[in-house]
Amino acid sequence: MRIFVLGLPHTQxxxxxxxxxxxxxxxxxxxxLHRRGHEVIHLGTEGSNPECSENVPVMSEDRWxxxxxxxGTSFYNLETQAPGFKEYHDDFAASMRAEIVKRTxxxxxxxxxxxxxxxxxxxxxxxxxxxxxxxIGYPHTWAKYRVFxxxxxxHMLYGKEGKFGGQCxxxxxxxxAFDPDMFEYRDTSGDYLLYLGRLNADKGVxxxxxxxxxxxxxIKIVGQGDPAPFLAIGPHVKYVPPVGVEGRKELLAGAxxxxxxxxxxxxxxxxxxxxQLSGTPVIATDFGVFPETVIHGVTGYxxxxxxxxxxxxxxxxxLSRKACRDWALANYSLDRVAxxxxxxxxxxxxxxxxxxxxxxxxxxxxxxxxxxxPEGVHDPLDLSPTNxxxxxxxx
Numbered sequence: 001m002r003i004f005v006l007g008l009p010h011t012q013x014x015x016x017x018x019x020x021x022x023x024x025x026x027x028x029x030x031x032x033l034h035r036r037g038h039e040v041i042h043l044g045t046e047g048s049n050p051e052c053s054e055n056v057p058v059m060s061e062d063r064w065x066x067x068x069x070x071x072g073t074s075f076y077n078l079e080t081q082a083p084g085f086k087e088y089h090d091d092f093a094a095s096m097r098a099e100i101v102k103r104t105x106x107x108x109x110x111x112x113x114x115x116x117x118x119x120x121x122x123x124x125x126x127x128x129x130x131x132x133x134x135x136i137g138y139p140h141t142w143a144k145y146r147v148f149x150x151x152x153x154x155h156m157l158y159g160k161e162g163k164f165g166g167q168c169x170x171x172x173x174x175x176x177a178f179d180p181d182m183f184e185y186r187d188t189s190g191d192y193l194l195y196l197g198r199l200n201a202d203k204g205v206x207x208x209x210x211x212x213x214x215x216x217x218x219i220k221i222v223g224q225g226d227p228a229p230f231l232a233i234g235p236h237v238k239y240v241p242p243v244g245v246e247g248r249k250e251l252l253a254g255a256x257x258x259x260x261x262x263x264x265x266x267x268x269x270x271x272x273x274x275x276q277l278s279g280t281p282v283i284a285t286d287f288g289v290f291p292e293t294v295i296h297g298v299t300g301y302x303x304x305x306x307x308x309x310x311x312x313x314x315x316x317x318x319l320s321r322k323a324c325r326d327w328a329l330a331n332y333s334l335d336r337v338a339x340x341x342x343x344x345x346x347x348x349x350x351x352x353x354x355x356x357x358x359x360x361x362x363x364x365x366x367x368x369x370x371x372x373x374p375e376g377v378h379d380p381l382d383l384s385p386t387n388x389x390x391x392x393x394x395x
Contacts, residue, residue: 001033001039001109001111001342001345001349002038002039002041002104002109002111003038003039003040003041003110003111003113003345004041004042004043004100004110004111004112004129005026005030005033005040005042005043005050005052006026006042006043006044006096006113006114006116006120006123006124007042007043007044007045007048007050007058007115008020008022008023008026008115008116009089009092009118009119011023012044012045012046012048012061012064013026013030013042013044013049013050014047014048014049014050015027015182015244015245016244018245019223019242021137021268021270022115022116022135023115024270025115025134025135025176026042026044026050026113026115027050028176028177028178029113029134029341030042030051031050031051031052031179031334032177032334032337032338032341033338033341033342034052035334036338036342038053039053039054040054041053041054041056041103042054042055042056043056043057043058043096043099043100044056044057044058045057045058045061045064046059046064047061047064058092058095058096058099059088059091059092059095063088067084067085067088089118089122090122093119093120093122096119096120096123097123097127100112100123101127104129107127107128107129108128108129108130108352109349110129110130111132111345111349112124112130112131112132113132113134114132114133114143115135117133117138117142130345130348130349130351131143131144131145132145132146132345132348133145133146133147134341135147135148135149135174135176136148136149136154136157136267137150137153137267137268141157144170145170145348146172147171147172147344148171148172148173148174148267149173149174149175149267149268149289150175150267150268150289150292150293151173151292152265152266152267152291152292153265153268153288153289154171156265169356170348170351172340172344174337174340174341174344175268175273175292175331175332175337175340176268176273176332177332177333177334177336177337177338178274178277178328178332178333178334179333179334180329182245182248182249182274183252183253183277183278184249184250184253184278185277185278185321185325186253186279187321187322188321189255189256189257189279189280189317189321190254190255190256191217191218191256192217192218192219192220192254192255192256193211193212193218193219193220193255193256193257193258193259193313194219194222194252194255194258194259194275195209195219195220195222195223195258195259196221196222196223196248196251196252196258196271196275197222197223197260197271198223198224198225199221199223199224199225199226199230200225201229201263202262202263202264203260203262203263204259204260204261204263204285205221205230206229206230206233207261208259208261209230209233209234209236209237210306211261211283211306211309211310211313212236212237212313213233213234213236214306215310215313216236217236217256217313218236218237218238219236219238220238220239220240221237221238221239221240222240222243222251223242227239252274252277252278252280253278253279253280255278255280256280256316256317257275257280257281257300257312257313257316258271258272258275258282258283258300259284260272260282260283260285260290261283261284261285261309262285262288263285264288265287265288266284266285266290267288267289268289268293269284269289269290269293272284272290272294272300273293273328273332275324276293276294276299276300276325276327277324277325277328277329277332278324278325279321279322279324279325280321280324281300281301281319281321281324282299282300282301282324283300283301283303283309283312283313283316284300284301284302285302285303286303286304287304290302293332295327295373295374295377297319298319298320298327299319299324299327299328299374300312300316300319300324301315301316320374322374323374323375323377326374327372327373327374330371330372331371331372339368340368343368344368
């Protein structure tokens, strides 16, 4: 397959920007699809270095630094009224579009992965290629072909859009992918709780700090934003500025548990998978993505009230760190998620043939949605005799 992966106008597609989930989507898409033997063409800011077949700069690094710059502990410069903002994004989009058109003599056989929107959306508007929003965790979508980060978020938007059933045949739900080599597994837990992400109140940072205070534990809060409101909760709260790959690895592996008590419907919250890859269980709310990514009572605890979060923090040390690692590795690694994208992309390419009715007599399995559970934990949808026999319906 020929697959274009679009970088963001305000970052370089590199591990220097692990604080940007959208950049990491592009970075990991390139790596996992290229390793599967596909022709992967990345287009982005000069200085990007994803693993791919061809890396095409569409904006000079010098101009990028002048317009955007690295964010440090603040947020990315996305102020639309900033001098030069519109011209910068217009030029980024025009250059990206020209490079895509140049490389697709047969548009119907190419797939374009749009990882963010904005200038990317402008670049691909009305192109004849299969344009895919590849990892939707935001509230306003626009492409004909859509990949959602979670079933929770897909259903959230289907309800908002009033869409039902067959209107969504060519959407998909594919989780974000993670490189296990970027994390360190430890079979012994640390002695602190951890919050890692944007320091927004609706992310539940204050809740996490309050839980730590009630159980008499230290908590480290790490990320972009103002830590002052949370440091005021007590001396048990320690602020750590945004970290790179090595710092992230150490913090996640050394924690007793990761705290994700978000107030809103979380589309994915990738740090919860990163924690589990490190062997660290997750304490999170029981809505949004978390019932899909955290096995309650096995790889973490889900709750809604302070009492429930406190109990979880007091008992999380009883959970198996190996089970956390096994679950995340089997279901969210680059190797696993790449197969899901391949299945979905082939579904799209079939449209130019028999479409929805395309036959596949050589198929030997249908594991697109398969989930692998840790030893001793059964798939709740598996009704085979080896998993306790058939399910009986009660009247």
